[in-house]
Amino acid sequence: MKAVFVQDAEKIEIKDIDRPTINSDEVLIKVATAGICGSDIHTYKGLHPFRKPPVVIGHEVAGEVVEIGDAVKNVKVGDRVTVEPQKGTGVSEGVMTGNVNYSDERLAPGMGDWLGTMAEYFVSPEDLVISLPDSVSYDQGVLVEPLAVGVHAAFKGDVKPSDRVAIIGAGPIGLLTLAAVKAKGVTETVITDVLDYSLDVAKELDVTETVNIMDNPNWIEETKERMGGSFDKVFITAGVPGIINQALNLLKKGGRVVTVAMFHGQQEVDIEQLQQNEKEIVGCMTYNRPDTEEALEIIKEAKIPVEKIISHVLHYEEAARGFEIVNKKQDNSVKVLVRFDS
Structure with missing residues (x-):
């Protein structure tokens, strides 16, 4: 599959890598749209505290479930979804209190073996997957995470x-x-x-x-x-x-x-x-599940047109341009999305 790598500071490459396999409690998502976030720019510039090049970049995502593990119960193939891209590991205050954002060993895409979202396919644990209503487009679905x-x-x-x-x-x-x-x-x-x-x-x-x-x-x-x-x-x-x-x-x-x-x-x-x-x-550090659910509700209600922040939607082959214009604040860029479904 094609994947967008931050190969080195301010260097983006598109690479062919193996399509990931899933564990029994995971799902495979065919990525429609991914977003470039401010923290992705920190990685792009080599400044992020824990996400270091070379890495498949991205943590904002929306797409379609194409495969599920044997133990998955609440997600099915064909579901339109986004993901809350953080998980707590080990015994920590975050895990014990339900505040994942407090976790000492909080994991996110682009850390360890968990590849980022800016690729043709992305793996997520079932419990981080959130269904998108039909009224919410993939471009809007990508905004659930930053709105959270x-x-x-x-x-x-x-x-x-x-x-x-x-x-x-x-x-x-x-x-x-x-x-x-x-x-x-x-x-x-x-x-x-x-x-x-x-x-x-x-x-x-x-x-x-x-x-x-x-x-x-x-x-x-x-x-x-x-x-x-x-x-x-x-x-x-x-x-x-x-x-x-x-x-x-x-x-x-x-x-x-x-x-x-x-x-x-x-x-x-x-x-x-x-x-x-x-x-x-x-x-204030990231979010927890109630915040993500509230963010989706705000988008679904459509009273506040959050999609107005989207300034560019680029094909993944133009990802390097996307990162450059966000980093240098060029071309009136605000929120830049990268598409894999066209």
Whole structure:
């Protein structure tokens, strides 16, 4: 089968590899569509903490089940599915509490023997497979996993409909966090970025205000002025230096910052502001099954057009171009999908 490899830093290759075999509790999925995620770009750049080249890349997927193991009971051949691509192993707090994202030895596609999703076929344990309704296309189905990140962020933020919410970063995860927050009934929202075309997508998701912070040292005060004051919740969806304190400066006293982005290195924290104003900083890591189920429900209800974030759908032979335009923010790219079914 054909598979997309991150062969080395910023080097994509399409290779022929053996079609994978399945164990008794697994299913084989014929991949229709896979997505390029921000964490895939970290791998592409050689920066990911545990997914290292050379590796079959990808963890977002939608497709059709073509084979099932002998012990599989709830999935059948022909099912249209997506996958929650993480599993806990060993005895850990995550496994014991049901919070897979806490697992010390959490596995994901592209780790060990588990090949990534960006290939003609992908193997998944049955218990990670989620059926897609006929009303949800494969392109929409790929968005279930990244939307679950936004749903989990809203959960960690304890979002209420009355909250005033700011999101720093209008990449795919920032935009899907916006969708998740709006699904909670929030009506006062602002999102910031340095790219107008990403902010235009946020407008299609009915954000209240957008703010381009490029070359604008006063953007924090201007944002608060435009929205009528500080924010109850601030979501960080871009892992750039200084962003923690920027988020704290947007936040009202007693408010909560949620860190969603993948960070590298240390961040400074204004501990005096944090303590004296009783502000909170909350960590947020991937999702759990309830978040994934809620994400699918948001897509199925079609009240929030999350598919608006999809800017490119490329054939897998163009995967190298897809990674390049996402990495370099070219061609007005937001969410790029890679197709195997055409």
